[in-house]
Amino acid sequence: MLTSNDKKNELLLGIDGGGTKCKAIIMNKDNEILGTGISGPGNPLHGFEQATNSITESAKLALEDAGLSHIKLDELVAGVGLAGVNLPVLLEKMLSWQHPFKSMHLATDLLIACLGAHNGNDGAVMISGTGSCGFSCIDGKHGIVGAHGFPHGDKSSGAWFGLQAVKQVLLSLDGLVPQTAMTPLLLAKLNCEDDTGLVEVVATQKATFYAQQANLVFDAAEQGDAVALSIVAEGAEYINDMAKTLAAKKPPRMSMLGGLTARLKAWLGEDIRLMLEAPIEPPEVGAVLFARQQQGKQQDKSAVKKSA
Amino acid sequence: MLTSNDKKNELLLGIDGGGTKCKAIIMNKDNEILGTGISGPGNPLHGFEQATNSITESAKLALEDAGLSHIKLDELVAGVGLAGVNLPVLLEKMLSWQHPFKSMHLATDLLIACLGAHNGNDGAVMISGTGSCGFSCIDGKHGIVGAHGFPHGDKSSGAWFGLQAVKQVLLSLDGLVPQTAMTPLLLAKLNCEDDTGLVEVVATQKATFYAQQANLVFDAAEQGDAVALSIVAEGAEYINDMAKTLAAKKPPRMSMLGGLTARLKAWLGEDIRLMLEAPIEPPEVGAVLFARQQQGKQQDKSAVKKSA
Numbered sequence: 001m002l003t004s005n006d007k008k009n010e011l012l013l014g015i016d017g018g019g020t021k022c023k024a025i026i027m028n029k030d031n032e033i034l035g036t037g038i039s040g041p042g043n044p045l046h047g048f049e050q051a052t053n054s055i056t057e058s059a060k061l062a063l064e065d066a067g068l069s070h071i072k073l074d075e076l077v078a079g080v081g082l083a084g085v086n087l088p089v090l091l092e093k094m095l096s097w098q099h100p101f102k103s104m105h106l107a108t109d110l111l112i113a114c115l116g117a118h119n120g121n122d123g124a125v126m127i128s129g130t131g132s133c134g135f136s137c138i139d140g141k142h143g144i145v146g147a148h149g150f151p152h153g154d155k156s157s158g159a160w161f162g163l164q165a166v167k168q169v170l171l172s173l174d175g176l177v178p179q180t181a182m183t184p185l186l187l188a189k190l191n192c193e194d195d196t197g198l199v200e201v202v203a204t205q206k207a208t209f210y211a212q213q214a215n216l217v218f219d220a221a222e223q224g225d226a227v228a229l230s231i232v233a234e235g236a237e238y239i240n241d242m243a244k245t246l247a248a249k250k251p252p253r254m255s256m257l258g259g260l261t262a263r264l265k266a267w268l269g270e271d272i273r274l275m276l277e278a279p280i281e282p283p284e285v286g287a288v289l290f291a292r293q294q295q296g297k298q299q300d301k302s303a304v305k306k307s308a
Numbered sequence: 309m310l311t312s313n314d315k316k317n318e319l320l321l322g323i324d325g326g327g328t329k330c331k332a333i334i335m336n337k338d339n340e341i342l343g344t345g346i347s348g349p350g351n352p353l354h355g356f357e358q359a360t361n362s363i364t365e366s367a368k369l370a371l372e373d374a375g376l377s378h379i380k381l382d383e384l385v386a387g388v389g390l391a392g393v394n395l396p397v398l399l400e401k402m403l404s405w406q407h408p409f410k411s412m413h414l415a416t417d418l419l420i421a422c423l424g425a426h427n428g429n430d431g432a433v434m435i436s437g438t439g440s441c442g443f444s445c446i447d448g449k450h451g452i453v454g455a456h457g458f459p460h461g462d463k464s465s466g467a468w469f470g471l472q473a474v475k476q477v478l479l480s481l482d483g484l485v486p487q488t489a490m491t492p493l494l495l496a497k498l499n500c501e502d503d504t505g506l507v508e509v510v511a512t513q514k515a516t517f518y519a520q521q522a523n524l525v526f527d528a529a530e531q532g533d534a535v536a537l538s539i540v541a542e543g544a545e546y547i548n549d550m551a552k553t554l555a556a557k558k559p560p561r562m563s564m565l566g567g568l569t570a571r572l573k574a575w576l577g578e579d580i581r582l583m584l585e586a587p588i589e590p591p592e593v594g595a596v597l598f599a600r601q602q603q604g605k606q607q608d609k610s611a612v613k614k615s616a
Contacts, residue, residue, distance in 0.1 A: 045511055087508050117614050145482050148507050151459040152474045166460045174453050176549050199456050200395050203353055 011071065013059055013078040014287035017042020017051060018109055019130045022191065025059035025143045025222075025284045026066045026076075032260040033285075036068025045084040045092055045149070046206070049076050053098055055080060073100040080104055080289030081112030081188065081283055083131065086147055104293040110135035110147060116286025117255040117273040117279035120293070124251035124277070126242055129258030132157035134242040136249050143249055145242050150207040156235035158211030158260050164231045165217045166202050166210070170195055172227070182220040189216055211259075236267040245274045257278040319379065321367055321386040321409065322595035325350020325359060326417055327438045328516050330368030332366035333592045334374045334384075335511055337554070341593075343376065345369025352402055353392040353457070353593075354514070360405055363388060381408040387599030388412055391439065394455055411601040417591065418443035418455060424594025425563040425587035429603070430561035431586070436610055437566030438519040440465035442550040443570075444557050451557055452613045453550050458515040464543035466519030466568050473509050473525045478503055480535070488535045490528040497524055526571040544575035549578045563587040 011034075013073040016023045024041030026034045039057035040052055056073065063071055085091040086108045094106055114125045114137045124136035124143075131154040133143035150159045168187045172179040173195040190213075202209070220228035239256075246254060250265045254275050256265060265273060281289075313488035319342075324331045330350030334342045347365040349358055366367070371379055371460040393399040402414055422433045422445045424484045432444035432451075437461040442453035457560065477494045480487040498521075500506045547564075554562060559571045562583050564573060573581060581584040589597075 053430075087504060089508055089510070145484070146478075148503065149511050152471060152510050153478050153507070155475075155479070163460060168458050170454075170461050175553060176453070176546070195456065196395060196604050199461070200397055201458050203395070203457050211439075238484070245483060 004200040010289055011068075011076055012288045013062065013076045014112075014284040014291070015042070015055055015058065015078060015080040015082075016109060016112060016283040016287055017055055017080065017082040019046065019083055020211070022051075022054035022058045023282075024062040025288065026053075026062045026068065027230050027285070027288045029287075030105055032287075035062045035064070035068065036284075037061025037063075039223045040210075043083040044090045045087070046094055048097075051084075051094075052099075056100055058176060074102055076101050077291055078102075079107070079112070079287035079289070079294075081109045081287045081290065082106045083109040086144065088108070089152070097241065105291045107158065107287070107290050108135075109148075111137060111142065111145065112286035112290055113257060113279075113283040114294050115287065115289045115293075116281040118253050119280040120286075121253070122251060122255035123255065124248065124249065125254070126239060126256045127258040128157055128239065128256070128260040128264055130158050130199040130207050132160065132239075133163045133256070134246050136246050136251050138251055143246070145245050150210070154207070155240040156264070157207075157258075158214035159207035160210075160258070160306060161217045162210030162213030162237060164234075165213055165228070166198070168231065170198065173198070177227070180220070180225045181223065182225050182228050185216055185220060186213065189213070204283045214244055214260060215263065221267075222270065230282045236269075239264060240269045240272050243268070243275060247275060253277050257283075318523070319384055320596045320599055321384040322387040322448050322592040322599070323350070323363055323366065323386060323390075324417060324420060324595055325363055325388065325390040327354065327391055328519070330359075330362035330366045330515045331590075331592045332363075332370040333596065334376065335593070335596045336368045339593075339596075343370045343372070343374025345373055345590075349516075350396045351391040353609050356401055356405075356522075358389065358485050359378045359392075359402075360407075364408055370472075381541045382410055384409050385599055385603065386412045386418070387415070387597070387602075389415045389417045389594035389595045389598065391417040392417070392499040394452065408515065415595070416443075416455075418452065419445060419450065420594035420598055421587075421591040422466065422594065423597045423601075424589040424591045425565060428594075428597040428611075429561070429589040430559060431561035431563065432557065433562070434547060434564045434567040435570040436465055436547065436564070436572055438466050438515050440468065440547075440566070442554050444554050444559050446557055446559055451554070458518070460516070464546040465515075466522040466571070467515035467516075469525045469539060469543060470518030470521030471567070472520055472542075473536070474506070476539065477537050478483040481506070485535070488528070489531065490525070490536050492526060493524055494521065497521070521570065522568060526596050529575075533562070540575050544572065544577075547572060548577045548580050549593075551576070551583060555583060561585050565591075590598060 010029045014025045022039045024037040037058040039054045040245045042054045044051040132149035136143040171177040221232040318337045322333045330347045332345040347362045347368040351358040351363045430446045441455035444451040479485040529540040
């Protein structure tokens, strides 16, 4: 068995912290995944304390899963990709975190997703999960489409689909738009009888709650429900437009990922579907690839220093 | 000068508690307003503690304004109209409040607005302020359209107009919809330079913040801005539909009120504008009228008891 000392320079921690959960992996130098851990929300926008707790917790769970509980967090080099840190104020906050790792390389969740999807190479990704966005990484230049958050942005995300459904169902219960099958479907799913009951359930709910209602919209659309079809068409049109904006930058590869991918893809334009290639690795592996890149840059710098 | 004892049976407190502020008036038996007070948000959905503090605070300010600081709250009969208490769970919570008044008659903000607008008589109202809704009170029967809250409902409210503006401006900054004059107008108003700056300002903002951006949409629409015109047209169409739904119940009078009324009215259908009559009294007077009605009912009941 390797001792703590033998291992400490070989192990990398990869973190993918999103609005719903935080995923961690432990990888060895041969890029083998030794263990994984999942904890609560990792987006610092919804709470710095919660995000940093989730990161630490998921890292410990990943070590445990790898049978490496004797390794301490301060022996790990961490690549950490987080939702929200595209905002300068949150990036600063996270960089000021007294983190428990040996070193921490911080990136957006978008960059690590893109690095993972294209195994560290250039490319573009579209993401639709709880939130939505587009991202490209070409010749070291990053481009972002969306990634604005909910409810003011994140069109065609799970949260957006869920909110559109709730809005339309409430209007239909007032008789202001026609009622379709989606109205009783949503009321039944949320165990409500009328608009007052529905409002009690949804009042003050956040993106994650609304994202949990997104599949119902696709279920209804697949059954031909007119309101659901119109919501899905509007969402798909946004992703089509996003894909065209990203494609204009000529990425070598383009992928789509996030929890809604399987359902949304079928509704995209055929030209868009043909552009999409399967992601090679998940974002948490992208986080490890990012940490390796950053370590490489640091070593390059110290090599330059020594030769100077 | 009247003593505290002489006054206590003559004075009524009227409270109109909304999402942005809580207004109180003190009225004497001749329906003269002796004093007014304004405090913070009074909608218990956004905090029971805050709402009850706002109610108490505004009442004290109204007494002070009337030069009646020597009168105690437990000498006042209060009519209290609150946003949010159309939800049974919030109604129960407010009814369980150990309020400081002699007695409290609790109603929705909609009912007191309607009673005020028609001076205690039957009628219907449409409200567009921070939130939006329609309400009718005819032969003792209440009808509600909307009043669902933000962001899932409250179409054509101040918050809705502001959110639509932010959404469209963010899409325009990504190049996914055309940029119009509204984009630089909103960025300048919120002191931002780009989409990242705008997202930092709007992230986690609530209805009241968005409602503060509504006038900018109307300003832009009046200048012929295409995006603003399309937002205003969609909002006005919703109010037109709401008016038709209410008119179908044949209310003797219909009024529109709330902070956006003056701006929205100009964009409504002519048939709708012709239906609208000016509100006679404000909602806080409606709250006093409600308290009087409830006291009357109680006296009727005790009269029945005595004669029985």
